Amino acid sequence: ELKVEQNPLFLSMQEGKNYTIYCNYSTTSDRLYWYRQDPGKSLESLFVLLSNGAVKQEGRLMASLDTKARLSTLHITAAVHDLSATYFCAVEHSGAGSYQLTFGKGTKLSVIP
Amino acid sequence: EADIYQTPRYLVIGTGKKITLECSQTMGHDKMYWYQQDPGMELHLIHYSYGVNSTEKGDLSSESTVSRIRTEHFPLTLESARPSHTSQYLCASSEGLGDEQYFGPGTRLTVT
Numbered sequence: 621e622l623k624v625e626q627n628p629l630f631l632s633m634q635e636g637k638n639y640t641i642y643c644n645y646s647t648t649s650d651r652l653y654w655y656r657q658d659p660g661k662s663l664e665s666l667f668v669l670l671s672n673g674a675v676k677q678e679g680r681l682m683a684s685l686d687t688k689a690r691l692s693t694l695h696i697t698a699a700v701h702d703l704s705a706t707y708f709c710a711v712e713h714s715g716a717g718s719y720q721l722t723f724g725k726g727t728k729l730s731v732i733p
Numbered sequence: 734e735a736d737i738y739q740t741p742r743y744l745v746i747g748t749g750k751k752i753t754l755e756c757s758q759t760m761g762h763d764k765m766y767w768y769q770q771d772p773g774m775e776l777h778l779i780h781y782s783y784g785v786n787s788t789e790k791g792d793l794s795s796e797s798t799v800s801r802i803r804t805e806h807f808p809l810t811l812e813s814a815r816p817s818h819t820s821q822y823l824c825a826s827s828e829g830l831g832d833e834q835y836f837g838p839g840t841r842l843t844v845t
Contacts, residue, residue, distance in 0.1 A: 651831055662823060663776075663836040708775065712831055719830040720791065723775040 622647045622713045626724035634732050636698050641727045643692040643709035651712040652692045653721065654683050656705045663708065667694075699731045736760055739824050739837040746814055747845055754809045754840045756824030765807040766825040766834060769793060776823065782807055783830070814844040 623646040633639050643652070651670055655663040667676045669685035669692060676683050680703065682695045692709055706728045710721040737758040746752055758765065763784045768776040768791075778791030782801040796818070797811050807826075811818055821841050825834040 653833065655836075660841075662838045663825075665833055665835065668833050706773075710776075714831070720778055720781070721776075721834065722792070723777075725775045726773075728773070 622649070622711060622722045624709060624711050624722050624724040626707075626709055626727050628727060629725055630728050630730075632730045632732060633696075633699050635700055638698065639696050641694040641696070641707055641729075643694070643711075643724055645690050645692075645711045645722075647713065648687070648690075649711045649713055650687055652685050653710045653712070654692070654694055655708045655710065657708065657726070658705050666707075694727075696729075699729075701731045701733060704729055704731045737824060737826055737835055737837040739822075739840050741840060742838060743841050743843075745843045745845060748813075748815055750814050752811050752814055752842070754822055754824075754842070756807045756809070756837055757805050758807075758826045758835075758837075759805060760826060760828070760835070761804065762826035762828050762835075763804065764827040764830065764832070764834075765801070766827075767791075767797075767799060767807070767809050768823040768825065769795065770821045770823060770839075772821070780809065814842075816844045818842060819844050 625644045654666040667683040672687040674685045680697045685692045706726045708726045710723045740755045767780040770776045777793035779795040780799040823839045824837040827834045
């Protein structure tokens with residue numbers, strides 16, 4: 621059974637600071653997704669990481685994937701209040717013709733002015 | 734831009750009622766999914782479909798049922814709602830297996 625662990629689960633940081641969210645998973649997978657969810661809202665896709673060593677950046681967020689270590693990171697640079705949200709990583713696993721996503725518990729980020 | 738719709742957005746209903754949550758997408762995606770998410774928690778896959786007349790149960794056991802008669806439509810039905818069904822239900826679709834999933838706005842269900 622695939623397990624996906626995110627840490628930290630809660631993160632309070634000041635504007636302008638940098639921080640990294642970690643996503644570890646327990647079985648082999650080549651695809652990992654990062655999503656953002658605002659309170660009471662649905663999920664918004666941030667990044668799709670498709671291979672070992674993949675790195676993607678959008679604004680103040682950068683995501684990377686190390687399939688050998690089964691680890692993905694979401695790095696926040698010079699945080700601003702608008703980044704306050706819950707961030708989920710999701711790992712794809714396949715078998716018997718099915719492809720499913722297993723989500724981590726999410727990291728609730730609060731950026732304080 | 735993803736176009737996936739869910740209705741109703743909010744529903745408060747009494748125990749024992751039958752309900753259907755609607756999900757439609759206009760992208761022509763073959764793959765569709767239903768997730769259940771309790772407040773502040775992770776998403777759990779409860780049903781998925783890879784095409785018309787194809788439905789499967791996900792990792793989380795659910796008393797709900799789904800159907801896929803048309804590509805664009807993937808409704809979820811609870812025959813007899815219970816308070817334990819109170820949750821948010823999110824519908825998603827993707828173009829192909831392993832492709833990025835696009836999520837609808839969700840239905841927040843409360844069973845009293």
